[in-house]
Amino acid sequence: MKKLSERHRRILIYRHHQAMKNRGKRNLFRSPTTVLFGDAVSVTLTTKSNREDAFGYRLTPPEVFCFEKNLSETIKFLDNFRKVILSRQRLRPRKRDRNKHHDKRWIGSFTDIAAINEITPSAALVLAAEYDRIKRKNLGVKGIIDGDKWSSSVSGMLVDIGFFEYLNTELPDTHMSDPPPLNTKMLQIITGNQSITEKIDKLNRGLEQLRNSVIKQPLRHAVFNGLTEAMDNCANHAYPRGHQFVYPVIPGCWWMSGSVTNSQDLEVIFFDQGATIPVTLPNSTNFEKIVQWFQHKFSIPLHKAHDGQRIQAAMAIGRSSDDTSGRGNGLATMKNLVDQAAEQSSLQILSRRGKYVYTKGRNERVESLDFSIGGTLIRWRLYL
Secondary structure (H helix, E strand, O other), X not given: OOOOOHHHHHHHHHHHHHHHHHHHHHHHHHOOOOOOOOOOEEEEEEOOOOEEEEEEEEEOOOOEEOOOOOHXXXXXXXXXXXXXXXXXXXXXXXXXXXXHOOOOEEEEEEEOHHHOOEEOHHHHHHHHHHHHHHHHOOOOOOXXXXXXXXXXXXXXXXXXXXXXXXXXXXXXXXHOOOOOOOOEEEEEEEEEOOOHXXXXXXXXHHHHHOOOOOOOHHHHHHHHHHHHHHHHHHHHHHOOOOOOOOOOOOOOOEEEEEEEEOOOEEEEEEEXXXXXXXXXXXXXXXXXXXXXXXXXXXXXXXXXXXXXXXXXXXXXXOOOOOOOOOOOOHHHHHHHHHHOOOOOOEEEEEEOOEEEEEEOOOOOEEEEOOOOOOOEEEEEEEEO
16 A cells, blocks of 8 residues: 655645534534435515515424424424524525525524424423523524414414514414413413522412412412422522533523413423433432432432433432421422322423423323433423
């Protein structure tokens, strides 16, 4: 084999370094771990002040955008959404796409909400939180894309929870949604940070919006305590100082929504984009007790546990030995809320790649997921 000359060797090294530098950009189109874009598509972009033709690369969410019926595909889409939309790399159009759509505005990648035929409050809340992060971090909220093609039931749900606030626009009058069912009352998204005064004020306001004769005072008090514990856990654990987040976050921020029906059904949802329960568990002041409990429960060391099992350990022991609040284990308080409601009431926690479900009168269930939900989602389904 012919020996490489010094000049040829340096050329190969230079090409290798250039390839490494450009790998991230190529991966937006070629890597199997992220989204494979097809050709750019033409869309109609509507903002508060304008309506214009545009083009970009489509991110297609699942038709059923739901954590109950279609969990795997929904969190897979959200994982891809974050990789593309929150990437610090600037996405440019391919030359052939730029030439084809030369007379239209380039908007990069966008979520094709018109592809969604069914959406639930919890999934809508997580999607709204992602758009809120994009808006606050100035990452390019574009407005409504192809709004006249959206499902009326989907746009109705998004109107009810206040989603359009995060798009810097309102749903056009020409495509107003069907009115919500008369027996359902939705809580518009409430968001807050670590301020104790602010969170109590917003929580009271939220519960007032959901007030209904079917919610008796003892359960109303339990809901207040459960949500207060969720906020405390967010403030004390979700955004640890010095933690290296993969994507930009809004420190201390949480989002809450819910609904109540005349058919004795109350749903309350709480979400944060923090470091997640499985990640912050080793920082717990009760970590030694958690390790011992886990070894006894599963007969494997904690570091080999999947995220669902880690959530279960946190629920059993708690993440803090400080019970000066008078409420003890905050995560257990969330579970106790279910026990005060009727049979079949449930608590579901999705945190990183773990799923935990507790249904009144049944054993706990845990599951490992293929993708991260991007934070911690707590969902109570209470039958009154």
